[in-house]
Amino acid sequence: MPGMPSGTVTSASSHTAPDQPVTAFRGPSTPEPGGTIRRYALTARTATVRLASGRQVEAWTFNGTVPGPPITATQGDLVEVKLHNADIASGVTLHWHGYDVPAGEDGVPGLTQEAVMPGQEFTYRFRALQAGTYWYHTHEVSDLGVRMGLYGTLVVSPRPASGGTPAETTGTGTGETSGTRARNAVDLTLPAHTFAGTTALGDQDRPFTRQVAPGSPVRLRLVNTDNTPRGFALSGAAFRVASIDGRDLNRPGELNRTRLRLPAGGRYDLVFPMPPGQAVLLVDDRPALTLTPGGPAPAAPAEKTAAWPEFDPLSYGGPAPTPFGADDRFDRRFTMVLDRGLAFSNGSPMYAHTVNGRAFPSIPTQLVRKGDLVHMTVVNRGRDTHPWHLHGHTVLVLSRDGREPSGSPLWMDTFDVQPGQVWEVAFRADNPGIWMNHCHNLSHADMGMALHLDYD
Numbered sequence: 001m002p003g004m005p006s007g008t009v010t011s012a013s014s015h016t017a018p019d020q021p022v023t024a025f026r027g028p029s030t031p032e033p034g035g036t037i038r039r040y041a042l043t044a045r046t047a048t049v050r051l052a053s054g055r056q057v058e059a060w061t062f063n064g065t066v067p068g069p070p071i072t073a074t075q076g077d078l079v080e081v082k083l084h085n086a087d088i089a090s091g092v093t094l095h096w097h098g099y100d101v102p103a104g105e106d107g108v109p110g111l112t113q114e115a116v117m118p119g120q121e122f123t124y125r126f127r128a129l130q131a132g133t134y135w136y137h138t139h140e141v142s143d144l145g146v147r148m149g150l151y152g153t154l155v156v157s158p159r160p161a162s163g164g165t166p167a168e169t170t171g172t173g174t175g176e177t178s179g180t181r182a183r184n185a186v187d188l189t190l191p192a193h194t195f196a197g198t199t200a201l202g203d204q205d206r207p208f209t210r211q212v213a214p215g216s217p218v219r220l221r222l223v224n225t226d227n228t229p230r231g232f233a234l235s236g237a238a239f240r241v242a243s244i245d246g247r248d249l250n251r252p253g254e255l256n257r258t259r260l261r262l263p264a265g266g267r268y269d270l271v272f273p274m275p276p277g278q279a280v281l282l283v284d285d286r287p288a289l290t291l292t293p294g295g296p297a298p299a300a301p302a303e304k305t306a307a308w309p310e311f312d313p314l315s316y317g318g319p320a321p322t323p324f325g326a327d328d329r330f331d332r333r334f335t336m337v338l339d340r341g342l343a344f345s346n347g348s349p350m351y352a353h354t355v356n357g358r359a360f361p362s363i364p365t366q367l368v369r370k371g372d373l374v375h376m377t378v379v380n381r382g383r384d385t386h387p388w389h390l391h392g393h394t395v396l397v398l399s400r401d402g403r404e405p406s407g408s409p410l411w412m413d414t415f416d417v418q419p420g421q422v423w424e425v426a427f428r429a430d431n432p433g434i435w436m437n438h439c440h441n442l443s444h445a446d447m448g449m450a451l452h453l454d455y456d
């Protein structure tokens with residue numbers, strides 16, 4: 001984009017820094033009572049990565065791998081991640097996608113910290129207060145950085161006392177299983193990524209197989225780390241969507257022969273018991289993962305998943321009370337009309353992805369006060385899908401095209417606003433700081449589709 005270098009959204013030099021650094025909003029340095037400290041060291045560096053197929057690609061990595069090391073914790077733990085940049089020339093940060101960390105830990109260069117340049121370090125600390133499936137990625141030249149491999153998963157298990165089944169093991173396709181609580185539980189975290197021209201699930205760029213004992217509870221955590229929606233389908237087993245964007249759904253019903261469409265940045269957790277005597281196939285546009293009960297199991301049926309109806313989260317599960325809703329009095333209302341066209345950015349015209357006719361950094365900041373109940377309307381007048389993502393807050397979906405959800409309350413941090421659609425969402429402004437509010441097609445964000453939400 002002429003006049004708009006890639007990485008504009010996230011580069012420190014391209015927009016005005018906040019009046020004061022957000023260091024006032026750094027996280028605590030101790031776990032909650034009963035929690036432990038989960039320490040990780042991530043080194044960002046260029047590396048030649050050997051994919052499962054044997055192909056070698058040049059990548060930007062954390063600790064030499066794509067995806068980076070899985071980060072796991074239990075609710076109440078302190079997560080402490082020391083980021084070191086060895087040789088990523090444009091700089092690196094860590095953003096905890098969907099995780100409502102204190103603003104000073106949010107990893108947005110030029111906003112909450114300076115980018116970590118080669119030879120430098122930055123240590124992130126936050127309490128793991130929410131259980132669920134999340135991910136992390138660099139937020140400096142994020143379109144290029146994430147595409148090159150600077151991302152990984154973050155999974156927080158429920159506090160054992162809360163009665164949930166803790167994740168026994170998470171892994172990117174390693175298939176290790178262990179367990180003390182739910183015997184032989186299988187818990188796989190599967191970031192889906194288009195990488196160097198291949199489609200990878202976890203660290204596997206070709207179909208792969210895991211053996212699972214019949215009857216074992218299986219949890220597949222699907223994470224879309226791409227810029228565009230990803231389609232998934234499961235054949236050979238009925239399943240439930242237990243959670244979306246890390247939030248459990250209320251009374252999720254059983255699904256069969258249903259296609260799933262994950263927004264860019266979104267997460268779906270699928271759960272089911274491993275059926276006896278038959279393989280289960282996870283299809284991600286093409287066969288990706290086969291779970292087999294072992295022995296001479298008949299293959300999962302090769303079904304034509306493209307014809308299956310598409311899952312709609314707005315009509316799934318059972319209604320439940322929410323802390324606020326469409327009929328509440330809102331303290332602030334914001335409308336964002338998404339489109340594409342000529343816009344002014346830093347005073348000069350450019351072709352951009354726009355919000356209300358303007359491009360970053362010329363889109364007015366949305367101002368809220370702590371405690372406000374905030375209403376947002378997002379309208380897509382363009383021809384591209386825009387996965388809308390707000391940092392630091394999880395929003396409750398109030399309606400899509402005027403229709404309220406008829407199923408479970410739906411809390412999301414990234415929702416696909418398809419061409420022509422209108423979404424209304426709400427959230428409580430309870431996390432002071434300054435936050436990005438942007439399209440998670442990161443190439444769109446780099447081309448202007450981003451703004452700030454600030455607490456006055």
Ligand code: C2O
Binds near residue numbers: 097137265389391
């Ligand atoms: Cu997942 Cu501002 O990003």
Ligand code: CU
Binds near residue numbers: 386387439444445449
């Ligand atoms: Cu977009």
